[in-house]
Amino acid sequence: MMKVKxxxxxxxxxxxxxxxxxxxxxxxxxxxxxxxxxxxxxxxxPSIPSSSxxxxxxxxxxxxxxxxxxxxxxxxxxxxMIITKAGRRMFPSYKVKMTGMNPKTKYILLxxxxxxxxxxxxxxxxxxxxxxxxxxxxxxxxxxHPDSPATGAHWMRQLVSFQKLKLTNNxxxxxxxxxxxxxxxxxxxxxxxxxxxNNVFGSKNTAYCTHVFHETAFISVTSYQNHKxxxxxxxxNPFAKGFRGSEEGDLRISRLQGxxxxxxxxxxxxxxxxxxxxxxxxxxGGGVLAGHPQVLSSYQYETGVPLSNLDAQDPISNHFQQSxxxxxxxxxxxxxxxxxxxxRGCKRPCLxxxxxxxxxxxxxxAPPYDSSLLSHPYCTEAFNSREACMxxxxxxxxGSSGGDTDNVNCNMWATxxxxxxxxxxxxPYQPFTAHFANAATVSPVVSHxxxxxxxxxxxxxxxxxxxxxxxxxxxxxxxSSSSSCSPxxxxxxxxxxxPAAYHKKPGSPLRSQRDFxxxxxxxxxxxxxxxxxxxxxxxxxxxxxxxx
DNA sequence: TCCACTAACACCTTTGAAACGC
DNA sequence: AGCGTTTCAAAGGTGTTAGTGG
Numbered sequence: 001m002m003k004v005k006x007x008x009x010x011x012x013x014x015x016x017x018x019x020x021x022x023x024x025x026x027x028x029x030x031x032x033x034x035x036x037x038x039x040x041x042x043x044x045x046p047s048i049p050s051s052s053x054x055x056x057x058x059x060x061x062x063x064x065x066x067x068x069x070x071x072x073x074x075x076x077x078x079x080x081m082i083i084t085k086a087g088r089r090m091f092p093s094y095k096v097k098m099t100g101m102n103p104k105t106k107y108i109l110l111x112x113x114x115x116x117x118x119x120x121x122x123x124x125x126x127x128x129x130x131x132x133x134x135x136x137x138x139x140x141x142x143x144x145h146p147d148s149p150a151t152g153a154h155w156m157r158q159l160v161s162f163q164k165l166k167l168t169n170n171x172x173x174x175x176x177x178x179x180x181x182x183x184x185x186x187x188x189x190x191x192x193x194x195x196x197x198n199n200v201f202g203s204k205n206t207a208y209c210t211h212v213f214h215e216t217a218f219i220s221v222t223s224y225q226n227h228k229x230x231x232x233x234x235x236x237n238p239f240a241k242g243f244r245g246s247e248e249g250d251l252r253i254s255r256l257q258g259x260x261x262x263x264x265x266x267x268x269x270x271x272x273x274x275x276x277x278x279x280x281x282x283x284x285g286g287g288v289l290a291g292h293p294q295v296l297s298s299y300q301y302e303t304g305v306p307l308s309n310l311d312a313q314d315p316i317s318n319h320f321q322q323s324x325x326x327x328x329x330x331x332x333x334x335x336x337x338x339x340x341x342x343x344r345g346c347k348r349p350c351l352x353x354x355x356x357x358x359x360x361x362x363x364x365x366a367p368p369y370d371s372s373l374l375s376h377p378y379c380t381e382a383f384n385s386r387e388a389c390m391x392x393x394x395x396x397x398x399g400s401s402g403g404d405t406d407n408v409n410c411n412m413w414a415t416x417x418x419x420x421x422x423x424x425x426x427x428p429y430q431p432f433t434a435h436f437a438n439a440a441t442v443s444p445v446v447s448h449x450x451x452x453x454x455x456x457x458x459x460x461x462x463x464x465x466x467x468x469x470x471x472x473x474x475x476x477x478x479x480s481s482s483s484s485c486s487p488x489x490x491x492x493x494x495x496x497x498x499p500a501a502y503h504k505k506p507g508s509p510l511r512s513q514r515d516f517x518x519x520x521x522x523x524x525x526x527x528x529x530x531x532x533x534x535x536x537x538x539x540x541x542x543x544x545x546x547x548x
Numbered sequence: 549t550c551c552a553c554t555a556a557c558a559c560c561t562t563t564g565a566a567a568c569g570c
Numbered sequence: 571a572g573c574g575t576t577t578c579a580a581a582g583g584t585g586t587t588a589g590t591g592g
Contacts, residue, residue, distance in 0.1 A: 082584090082585085084553095084554080085553090085554070085555095088583085088584090089583070089584095091583095091584085122551095169553085182552070182553080183552080221552095222552060222553050222554080223552080223553075223554095223585090223586085224585075224586095230585070230586095233584080233585075234584085234585070237583085237584065237585090238560075238561055238562090238583090238584090239559090239560060239561055239562090239582085239583040239584040239585090240559090240560080240583085240584045240585060241559080241560055241561075241584085242558070242559035242560050242584070242585080243559080243560095243584075243585055243586080550592105551591100551592090552590105552591095552592090553589105553590085553591085553592100554588100554589085554590080554591100555587100555588095555589085555590100556586100556587085556588090556589105557585105557586085557587080557588105558584100558585100558586095559583105559584080559585095560582100560583080560584075561581105561582085561583075561584095562580100562581080562582075562583090563579105563580085563581070563582090564578100564579095564580090564581095565577105565578095565579090565580100566576100566577085566578085566579100567575100567576080567577075567578095568574105568575080568576075568577090569573105569574090569575080569576095570572105570573085570574085570575100
């Protein structure tokens with residue numbers, strides 16, 4: 001029972017993590033944050049004592065995005081990520097360099113991908129434009145780094161890579177991949193959770209922080225829309241090397257088509273047509289949040305902190321049509337200015353749905369998936385896979401969880417956080433903690449056995465500072481200096497030096513199920529339990545991390 | 549007719565086991 | 571026997587294309 005309470009505390013701590021606000025320091029006393037709780041619909045919770053050791057404060061942790069310049073390149077072009085039924089990796093892959101961790105403290109690193117706004121997009125006139133309301137959010141899933149939990153020394157020793165993370169558009173994906181809607185914009189978020197000595201979530205000292213790198217935002221697609229992105233992928237992704245070189249590429253295409261002359265790919269044709277039609281015409285002012293004010297408004301709503309200037313220079317915003325009145329407030333989905341899109345030269349209206357769908361209907365739409373499919377059978381099957389350790393949300397019979405701290409409910413995801421009402425009927429927005437509670441309670445999908453250490457050095461690191469979310473508000477701010485990081489990179493030949501990171505045993509699916517049930521009944525979230533670690537694909541059992 | 553989506557494809561890198569040498 | 575290195579086949583990731591269905 002105590003642990004249940006403790007987890008509730010953690011849940012509330014994480015509940016108000018804003019998105020897209022890393023460039024702004026959100027400092028405030030706990031009391032101020034506490035005052036926001038009623039607005040969030042959260043019941044009061046005991047204060048979260050900070051660590052007695054200042055060096056262990058999670059706010060001291062700095063996270064540098066690996067290959068940030070590359071991310072920026074993509075971001076400036078409007079990053080697209082392919083999603084497939086089988087799951088597709090992200091490229092650039094999400095890799096970070098951690099500093100400022102307590103070498104002996106154990107942390108859990110995980111990623112979720114949340115909708116960046118409530119729009120569906122369409123690539124029109126060589127730019128992304130709003131094409132209507134977003135579809136109901138997919139069941140949120142977490143990707144927990146397979147090394148988790150591990151000591152700070154381990155995380156800081158080398159780049160932390162999430163390259164195994166896969167994206168899918170299969171609503172019933174059995175592999176634990178992160179489920180996204182195509183033609184929607186998303187924002188990956190990195191969460192660092194401190195585990196206590198027993199790796200128990202939600203202990204009184206549990207703290208966590210969230211990092212959001214704006215340049216990692218992307219639009220999910222089933223095939224690339226922007227030829228710039230295609231070229232960037234080909235140029236930078238080693239797996240796409242076969243498509244490099246314009247002449248060779250064209251020759252290869254012609255070969256595929258059985259022709260003797262170079263052919264031009266569809267994207268090239270489209271791109272050239274678009275270019276002749278006014279390349280990047282009408283570049284839009286305003287940042288992401290200007291274009292998607294609900295993000296900002298949501299944050300304001302949750303924290304009471306005005307963010308009018310937040311993210312105003314986000315370059316990716318240039319590729320997205322500003323579509324909404326910046327004055328819109330949280331939960332306000334009316335008064336969309338759609339007419340602008342009709343003037344963009346689209347062959348058909350880009351905004352197709354908003355006018356036809358009533359607010360009430362939209363918000364009450366049940367997810368298109370059966371929750372039962374996402375729970376046990378799904379997890380059991382997934383355990384046979386060697387895929388990454390991702391966590392799926394499970395809707396329990398306990399139902400609504402928002403605001404009910406006695407209800408250890410793992411239904412909803414933080415994935416829905418920016419747009420809380422895109423949730424299952426009757427289940428109000430439940431922020432990140434719910435995610436995390438899911439990570440703790442839901443049978444993890446797969447055990448990760450593959451190494452996750454980044455394979456090549458990179459000095460291109462953007463550093464973000466962060467702070468513990470003590471009372472529902474993370475303090476995330478850009479660091480003033482960043483380039484001094486020099487990650488230690490382990491190649492395949494280095495595995496013997498870090499055996500713990502490479503030798504993880506998959507767990508038993510049957511056992512996993514049982515332990516999952518056991519967890520629910522006892523309310524214990526211990527990553528140190530061997531069964532859970534196996535389920536979660538988390539290292540730890542029999543694994544000794546070297547802190548030296 | 550348009551467009552989102554899927555499966556198949558060739559090309560490439562990565563991975564891991566086997567072979568080899570010291 | 572143990573360890574490190576090399577080799578090589580299998581696995582897996584990539585963008586492109588044609589085809590399908592709404």
